[in-house]
Amino acid sequence: MTPGPARFLVLVAAIPAAIVVVGGLGFTVAQSLGLLPLVGPARLSVDAYTGVASELPSSIAVSVGIAVASTTLAVLVGGTAAVLIVAGGRLARVLIGLGAATVTVPHLIGAAAIGLLLADSGLLARTFQVPPTDWPSLVGGPWWVAVILEYAWKEAAFVALVVAGTLTTRVARFDETAAVLGANRATRLRLVLLPLAAPSVILTGAITFIYTLGSYEVAWLLGRTYPEPLSVMAVRLYGEVSLTTRPEAAAVAVVIVTLSTLVAAAAFTLLRRSAVWR
Amino acid sequence: MSVSLRSVPPPASAPRSPVRLQGDPGRPLTTSRGMSRMARQGLALLLIVWFALPLVPLVLWGLAEQWSFPARLPTEWGLGGVSSALAAGGAEAFARSLTLGLTVATIATPLGAVAARGLVNGWAPMPRTLTALLFSPLLIPAFVAALGTNILLLRAHVPPVMGLVLVLVAMAVPYTAFVLRTAYAAHDVGYEEEARTLGASRRRVLWQVHIPLLTPALARAAFLAFLVGWSDYIVTVFVGGGQVVTLPLVTASAASGVGNDAVVAVLSLAAILPPVVLLAVLANSRWRTEGAV
Numbered sequence: 345m346t347p348g349p350a351r352f353l354v355l356v357a358a359i360p361a362a363i364v365v366v367g368g369l370g371f372t373v374a375q376s377l378g379l380l381p382l383v384g385p386a387r388l389s390v391d392a393y394t395g396v397a398s399e400l401p402s403s404i405a406v407s408v409g410i411a412v413a414s415t416t417l418a419v420l421v422g423g424t425a426a427v428l429i430v431a432g433g434r435l436a437r438v439l440i441g442l443g444a445a446t447v448t449v450p451h452l453i454g455a456a457a458i459g460l461l462l463a464d465s466g467l468l469a470r471t472f473q474v475p476p477t478d479w480p481s482l483v484g485g486p487w488w489v490a491v492i493l494e495y496a497w498k499e500a501a502f503v504a505l506v507v508a509g510t511l512t513t514r515v516a517r518f519d520e521t522a523a524v525l526g527a528n529r530a531t532r533l534r535l536v537l538l539p540l541a542a543p544s545v546i547l548t549g550a551i552t553f554i555y556t557l558g559s560y561e562v563a564w565l566l567g568r569t570y571p572e573p574l575s576v577m578a579v580r581l582y583g584e585v586s587l588t589t590r591p592e593a594a595a596v597a598v599v600i601v602t603l604s605t606l607v608a609a610a611a612f613t614l615l616r617r618s619a620v621w622r
Numbered sequence: 623m624s625v626s627l628r629s630v631p632p633p634a635s636a637p638r639s640p641v642r643l644q645g646d647p648g649r650p651l652t653t654s655r656g657m658s659r660m661a662r663q664g665l666a667l668l669l670i671v672w673f674a675l676p677l678v679p680l681v682l683w684g685l686a687e688q689w690s691f692p693a694r695l696p697t698e699w700g701l702g703g704v705s706s707a708l709a710a711g712g713a714e715a716f717a718r719s720l721t722l723g724l725t726v727a728t729i730a731t732p733l734g735a736v737a738a739r740g741l742v743n744g745w746a747p748m749p750r751t752l753t754a755l756l757f758s759p760l761l762i763p764a765f766v767a768a769l770g771t772n773i774l775l776l777r778a779h780v781p782p783v784m785g786l787v788l789v790l791v792a793m794a795v796p797y798t799a800f801v802l803r804t805a806y807a808a809h810d811v812g813y814e815e816e817a818r819t820l821g822a823s824r825r826r827v828l829w830q831v832h833i834p835l836l837t838p839a840l841a842r843a844a845f846l847a848f849l850v851g852w853s854d855y856i857v858t859v860f861v862g863g864g865q866v867v868t869l870p871l872v873t874a875s876a877a878s879g880v881g882n883d884a885v886v887a888v889l890s891l892a893a894i895l896p897p898v899v900l901l902a903v904l905a906n907s908r909w910r911t912e913g914a915v
Contacts, residue, residue, distance in 0.1 A: 351747060354740030357733040357799070358755050360792035365758045368770030368789075375773060421672060428666045435666035442673040444905075448897035450853035452870045453890045456877040460679035460887065467679040470694050497676060516652075523652050532652075551760070558763020561855045561870075565877055575765055579856070582769060597766040608761055 369601065376594035382587055392591035396581075400599065402571040408603070410488050410563065410573060411556040414495035419549045421496065422503025427537060429508040430515055439504070446501035451494070455562045458494040459483055483566050490566040495559075499552040503545070510544040511537070542618045550611030554604045574600050680894070683887030703884030711872055712889055719852055719869040720896070726790045726851030727844040733791065734798025734843055735836070741799075742806040757796045764793065768860035775861065782863035789857050794847035801846065805839030841907075845900055852897060869893045 374380050378389040425443065429436045449457075461467050463483045464476035482489040515537060522532045560575040567573065572580070574596055581593035683689065687700030737756055740746035759767060767789055775785040813835060817827045833840070855870040862868075873889040876882040 351740065351745050353736040354746045354752065357737035357740075357795065358752055360733070360788055361755050361759055361795060363774070364767045364771050364789050364792035365755065365762060367774045368767045369762065370770070371773045372766060372770035375770075380773065421669065424665065425669050428662065428669065431662065433666075435663060435670065438670055439666060439673070442670060444901055445894075445898050446673050448849060448901060449894050450855070450870055452853075452855045452874055452877075453893045454676065456873055456886050456890050457676040457680050459877060460683060460883060461676050465691055467682065470692065473692060473694075476691075497672070501673060519652050520650070523650075529658065554761065554763075558766060560763075560765050561874065565874065575763065578769070579765060582860075593769065597763075597769055600763055601761075601766055604761055604763065 372594045372597050372601075375591050376598050378591055380591075382590065392588075392595040395588060395592045396577075396595055399572075399577065400596075403574050403577050403596075404599070404603070406488070406571050407557055407573040407575070407600075410492055410495070411553050413488075413492045414499065414556045415549050415553045417492065417496035418499035418503050418552050419545060422500035422548070423507060423541065423545060425500065425504035426507035426511060426541065427533075429504065430511045440508075443501040443504050446498060447505060449498065451498060451559065452561045452565070454494050454498050455490075455565045458490050458497065459566055462490045462493070484568045486568070488563075488567055491563050494562050494566060495552070495556050499548075499555070503548040503552065506548045507541050507544045511541055515540055539618075543615055546611055546614050546618065550607060553607050557604055557607070558600050677894075680887045680890050683883050684891050686884055686887075689883070703888040706882075706885045707888040707892070710876060710885055710889070711867065712869070712885075712892060715867055715869045715872040715889075716892055718866060719893070722786075722790070722854075722858075722866065722868060723848040723850075723852035725787055726794050727847040729787065730791045730794035730798050730847040730850070731840060731844045734795050734800075734847070735802050735840065737795065737799045738802035738806050741803060742809075756799050759792045760796045764854070765856045765860065767793070768857040772861050782861060782865050786858060786862045786866060789861050790851050790854060791847075793854075793857070794850040797846040797850070798843035801843040802836070802839055805836055809836065841904055845897075845904060848900070849897060852893075 371380065376392050378391060379386045381387075425439055429439055429443075459466070463469070464479040464481070466483075469476065469479045480489075482493075484490075518536050518540065519532055522536050527535065558575055560579055563573045563576050564579070567576065578593045578596035578600070581589040581596065682696060684703055685699055685701070686696035687702045688698040689696040737746070737752070741749055741753060746752050771785065771789050775782075775788075780788075814827050814831050817831045818824075822830070853870065854868070855874060858866055858868050858871060869889060869892060873886060873893060876889060877886045
């Protein structure tokens with residue numbers, strides 16, 4: 345293929361992303377600023393932002409709290425799994441298989457499964473023979489336990505596979521060399537494994553955080569209605585019939601994108617500082 | 623300088639000496655042993671339980687005809703959940719999800735290939751901007767993309783189904799482009815040049831040399847793109863405008879109600895199995911030497 349038509353085809357590949365990102369984001373920002381009213385003249389205003397201002401702090405707190413807890417758990421569990429996978433053996437192969445299967449499960453299906461496991465009439469309550477009145481409210485409770493565990497479960501598998509993938513290609517030689525030079529297990533973990541894993545941990549952690557922050561269905565299915573996470577609030581506002589709520593939904597969406605961009609920028613800065621990032 | 627073409631037989635491997643030098647543990651230093659080995663295996667078992675546990679209630683409920691509360695196992699086994707799931711439109715939703723996943727994969731894989739090839743070979747105009755644009759859908763939450771694009775598509779009078787495919791393709795291209803960029807970076811155009819020299823047409827080189835060489839990567843990319851369409855919930859709700867009722871939508875409506883546990887389990891299993899089967903096929907196919915999925 346000559347560069348001429350190939351150059352044109354490359355641009356064709358970017359059309360969907362251009363429509364969705366530039367168009368979608370542009371229309372969201374425009375609508376949040378009152379420039380795309382359903383009826384009446386367009387007028388630049390921040391009414392949509394002031395309209396949701398009273399609910400925003402608690403929603404941001406809930407969303408960021410869920411994202412921080414899920415990401416921390418996912419990185420800890422997934423990182424541990426990656427170290428065990430790299431060590432090899434029969435159990436490591438089982439872990440790889442289970443991890444790969446978990447990654448393919450849709451989040452909504454994961455939420456349904458976690459619900460059947462953790463609800464007051466769920467499998468765990470039945471296994472331990474706890475009556476519903478004594479069972480902690482994990483689903484729809486004040487601490488968002490089921491929501492956090494669903495994200496942590498799915499994303500831990502993702503973290504494990506990516507981190508193990510980057511470690512297997514590079515760690516063996518360094519690890520052996522350090523062992524020959526007399527480094528014990530803890531020292532090798534601290535000075536060889538963790539620095540080598542750092543870039544992929546930062547990357548997968550940031551992806552998990554951003555995904556969790558903007559995801560809707562898990563928090564909607566397993567969470568409670570007040571205070572609402574940002575995404576649940578935006579979807580509810582979008583679905584309401586009143587004319588003022590659509591710009592408000594767009595305003596909440598803009599807040600989520602701003603937070604995601606900040607996290608992505610922070611992750612990128614961290615990546616560039618980590619020693620082995622090329 | 624003379625070059626010897628005579629092949630040198632490999633040296634016969636010396637029999638392993640049973641005599642150990644002082645301080646030689648007799649196994650690689652990095653292999654764990656004793657307490658450390660037990661701790662490692664215990665931890666691995668715990669993690670296996672962590673990953674497998676959420677799937678257990680799905681299997682049990684899927685095979686339960688009746689399961690009254692305090693009982694640890696179903697009180698009556700059976701396939702009642704399957705018939706209820708079929709009555710809830712499970713089969714039609716399954717077919718729609720399959721079609722959606724395959725459509726997204728069919729469009730996003732060649733688009734990803736074209737983008738990856740252009741970026742690797744340096745044909746792409748403004749490569750940095752293009753890369754940023756191609757990967758930017760990953761940064762934007764699905765529902766934000768759906769919400770904004772929905773307004774745009776409605777104003778442009780694009781049919782909901784086309785809009786749905788467009789948004790999902792945009793969300794899948796980052797994955798296909800990423801997988802295929804790695805593949806193209808390692809791809810040797812020498813084979814294609816040789817085939818051209820031997821008189822093959824461009825079309826023939828594409829179908830008989832280029833695509834076969836990239837099949838493993840294309841399969842992995844298509845699998846990831848399929849997953850984007852297969853798993854989606856919120857874009858289908860928003861942009862699909864209620865016209866495309868997929869498996870996640872049917873599962874969501876069953877799961878948000880009360881007392882549908884068996885139906886939810888059957889629908890969930892139906893949503894989990896196809897990707898896992900595809901994954902197993904990919905992992906065990908003749909391409910596996912190229913690396914696991």
